[in-house]
Amino acid sequence: MIGAGYGLGAAALFGASAPLSKLLLGHAGPLIVSAFLYLGAAAGLFILQRVSSRVSIAKEAALRGRDFALLSAITILGGIAGPILMLYGLTRVSALAGSLALNLEAPFTIIIAVVLFREYLGSRAILAALLIIGGTILLGWAPGSLRADSLGIGSIAAACLCWGIDNNLTQRLSLRDPAAIATIKAAVAGLTTLTIAFAIGMPSPGIGIGLAALAIGSVCYGLSLYLDVLALRMLGAAREAAYFASAPFIGAILSLAIFRMLPGTAEWIAAASMAIGVALLIRENHNHAHVHDELVHDHLHYHDRHHLHAHLAGESPHEPHAHPHRHSALRHAHPHVSDLHHRHPHGG
Numbered sequence: 367m368i369g370a371g372y373g374l375g376a377a378a379l380f381g382a383s384a385p386l387s388k389l390l391l392g393h394a395g396p397l398i399v400s401a402f403l404y405l406g407a408a409a410g411l412f413i414l415q416r417v418s419s420r421v422s423i424a425k426e427a428a429l430r431g432r433d434f435a436l437l438s439a440i441t442i443l444g445g446i447a448g449p450i451l452m453l454y455g456l457t458r459v460s461a462l463a464g465s466l467a468l469n470l471e472a473p474f475t476i477i478i479a480v481v482l483f484r485e486y487l488g489s490r491a492i493l494a495a496l497l498i499i500g501g502t503i504l505l506g507w508a509p510g511s512l513r514a515d516s517l518g519i520g521s522i523a524a525a526c527l528c529w530g531i532d533n534n535l536t537q538r539l540s541l542r543d544p545a546a547i548a549t550i551k552a553a554v555a556g557l558t559t560l561t562i563a564f565a566i567g568m569p570s571p572g573i574g575i576g577l578a579a580l581a582i583g584s585v586c587y588g589l590s591l592y593l594d595v596l597a598l599r600m601l602g603a604a605r606e607a608a609y610f611a612s613a614p615f616i617g618a619i620l621s622l623a624i625f626r627m628l629p630g631t632a633e634w635i636a637a638a639s640m641a642i643g644v645a646l647l648i649r650e651n652h653n654h655a656h657v658h659d660e661l662v663h664d665h666l667h668y669h670d671r672h673h674l675h676a677h678l679a680g681e682s683p684h685e686p687h688a689h690p691h692r693h694s695a696l697r698h699a700h701p702h703v704s705d706l707h708h709r710h711p712h713g714g
């Protein structure tokens with residue numbers, strides 16, 4: 367339930383960025399706006415980290431040396447290769463074809479999560495994901511040209527594949543400090559996009575437009591990336607992707623309000639399909655006896671029945687707290703989703 371809130375919150379903030387940044391597009395090119403949104407996100411997250419380390423006692427597990435490989439793969443795929451492939455692809459296809467092709471990110475993420483990372487989706491969760499993704503496709507469907515060539519569509523599909531892998535690798539890292547992970551992702555994506563924008567000769571934006579993009583980015587992208595890591599932690603990558611796929615719905619509602627339009631039949635059907643999918647996912651109750659393998663790692667925890675370890679003298683007694691600890695092997699039943707503590711096999 368909390369995980370669903372994080373996932374939907376991330377989707378809502380990200381979805382809201384589309385109509386808001388559309389207001390800026392009359393005054394600056396899309397690449398520049400996108401770069402400033404990410405840079406604003408990085409700045410906002412950096413401030414969030416500073417402030418929260420002052421006021422909060424609960425400290426998340428910090429990133430450490432052996433996370434470097436995973437973090438590099440995440441930033442190269444998600445922050446560099448993904449945006450470059452997408453931007454190249456979008457130059458070769460019509461806007462409609464491009465936005466429809468971008469819907470491949472959620473199915474790619476889900477397939478990788480289930481096939482490679484042993485996440486489990488029952489038939490109900492699969493139906494929920496299909497309803498949400500179907501709603502997104504319907505929402506993006508508009509009369510217009512579907513002009514596309516195979517290189518363009520192939521590039522956009524490859525970008526979505528990069529982000530699908532990125533989402534799954536970020537899930538592996540999601541027990542670490544989410545603000546630190548999100549800051550790095552945002553900064554790399556922002557610098558990549560800015561470099562491309564200047565390389566193809568786009569002019570810098572006026573100060574007002576630049577500041578507006580930074581502000582929108584700090585909330586819509588920054589907070590969204592942060593909540594997204596928490597959603598990945600609590601739900602696994604497959605369910606996070608399903609919730610996140612509802613983002614265009616929020617964008618659509620907001621743009622109807624901003625640009626004063628009324629929803630048509632297709633929008634209503636799309637909205638209903640997404641709402642049913644989200645409700646199915648939230649009400650999912652997967653509960654059976656399963657084995658927790660013995661595991662030693664570091665993450666923020668309360669001392670619940672999975673955490674009965676003793677503490678060393680130097681460790682803060684406040685809960686929640688993070689320190690390396692051992693989960694002893696345990697077999698019991700409780701409701702669960704495929705987070706990092708639940709990758710057990712399911713029959714069939």
Ligand SMILES: [Zn+2]
Binds near residue numbers: 486654708
């Ligand atoms: Zn299970």
Ligand SMILES: [Zn+2]
Binds near residue numbers: 665693
């Ligand atoms: Zn653990």
Ligand SMILES: [Zn+2]
Binds near residue numbers: 667673693
């Ligand atoms: Zn633990």
Ligand SMILES: [Zn+2]
Binds near residue numbers: 658698
């Ligand atoms: Zn358990």
Ligand SMILES: [Zn+2]
Binds near residue numbers: 673689
């Ligand atoms: Zn502890």
Ligand SMILES: [Zn+2]
Binds near residue numbers: 656658700702707708
């Ligand atoms: Zn369990």
